[in-house]
Amino acid sequence: MLLSTENSVLDHYAPGLREKLQATGLVANEGPDSTAIRDWAGSGGTGLIVPAELGGRGATAVEAVRFQTAVGALAPSLGAATTMHHLSCATLFEAAEDASDDERALIRDLVEQGTVMASGFSEGKPGGSVFRPTMTARRDGDDYLLSGRKAPCSLARSMSLLVASALVDQHERAVVLVFNGSDGLSREEFWKAPVLAAAESDALVLDEVRVKGDMVFLMSENDPDNVHEMTGYLWFGLLISACYLGVATGMVETLARRDPVDAKLLTSALAEVEAMRTSLLAVAREFDDGARGGDVSARLALVRWSMRDALVRVQSRVREGVGGFAYMQDPALAYAFEAAQVFSYHPPSRRETSHKLVAWARGEDFRYA
Template identity: 50%
Template structure:
């Protein structure tokens, strides 16, 4: 065993025992295929409770521990890392809502943890020329339920979800019409269907297909109005903090597997290896610095902007690292090991996770110029 990523493997084994061993002995092609059982194993080994505080029945991993565990997962199955990031984003948002909430609301979160519920995320549905942070789903209050319509595509975990958390725009609530809210939608409700959407062979095992909702009736107590539960938007920002940290760690894990392959090839290209490793390790250090700040209690505008700047830098670092690794491993390595080409292709997907560099650049520039930072203004 190399000295590379020892800490990350140990953290993963501490919090989700047995998962790394399963991932390590299963071929990458099996883990990344549409028929992969990696998500089921993640649930079986207790991964759903990773970042949930112990007082809510969870494992209580810190943000720093979670990003290290996610890097280890991504080093064996980038699809699993991407999919489970969406679960953690969803559960983190629920945890924030549960802080200071009623005992009934806290009991709801505890119940989801006890059931090892897999929670998909219906946030960030992109529209051409629009913002991924403005909901495309609509929810109309009718008596004791909200009737929800819309779709989410792609929606990771669509084949395994027990619950879908979705950002919706509400009506039928008087002066609060047009507000955003978070809807907790149990999977399998009438009017909820899943259709194949993901056609590329990369990251197929993330189960990123289309979830459609047609007149789905959601109990009113499962729809959380932002003005009531998140008036300053900090809960939403916190959810995206977890998303940004974990999705970055996942792809850095995938790039780390290329480093492992370079070590195994032992071609003597020390300069090529060092260039690739430097980009990956410095990027991971940046994410860990954000995670430490989250653990210290930082929330809101400044840390959200700092993380986005890190993500933009990591995008370019991944391109450089994978290019250096491919060049070092050579044409024969590419021809004889399908995993190498697969990983290089899969790493490109990091650029597609919202918000895009183009959509957020003006906001970040103006924030440094003195404006308030918000995903939606």
């Protein structure tokens, strides 16, 4: 099995989840009545990457990449949605490094309760940067009034908490925690495509939502140089890439089970998958060894760039190898072909990244914003 190591990591950190996802099947996991998110939340997977001292499981980046790869092969929507949860977790535990004891206690309570966190980061706008806050907050006494919109926002229906970035009083960046059910917070239908619909990527609209001061982390205090924010996006890039690596590996496993099989086609597809896995894990190991900041972020951006083209090549070879009848008779495989295409839509865009990578290659520091 190409995913034996990944499956072992999944079983270790979320006992029973793989069996549930397999029993339900990929098509049902991606359908309108999917229970995948609920199954994941009940398996202990919510605290995967959170350090143990904050109530989490403390998985390394390598382990988390393997975990998400296994999930992506079984339930792509779950892999994409939970990546946004982990981004929220990473943002919080990075902020906790410089937080007060009370703030750290709050984060620990949220983690230990298995809180499902939606992410109010990374909304793409034509001509804009996904790394600049689109929500705004203004001080109102000891509280803050938060307004804005996040579309799409994965986990919009299952979340207990929204972790959002905001610009406070037009100049100061902050991370803001908003509980589901807060006055002024509403949800609107957004994601109308059938692919990855089970990620619950609707729109969240905030209209002067009142947030207590202890739910607002001012980044000028906690992250003046954007280091923690950059680290959160390293987690995002690693885990979203792992999800689609899982989709691609699942396709190749389907091709490998065929008898007879075109050996050259299968070997070419295997080579693509293994090259993606090796490069992604290399960055994850670098991260686990303490690398942070521009250079490792640039290398991950290049891995994601290469994966975009590699996923197209894998899909093409598997399509050719399985043939038209398999496509017609295997809805899970047909779905995987379409799901792999969505990788290219995750932020940041190539337009946004390319000029920064060129500058980095010429010796400048790599920064998203």
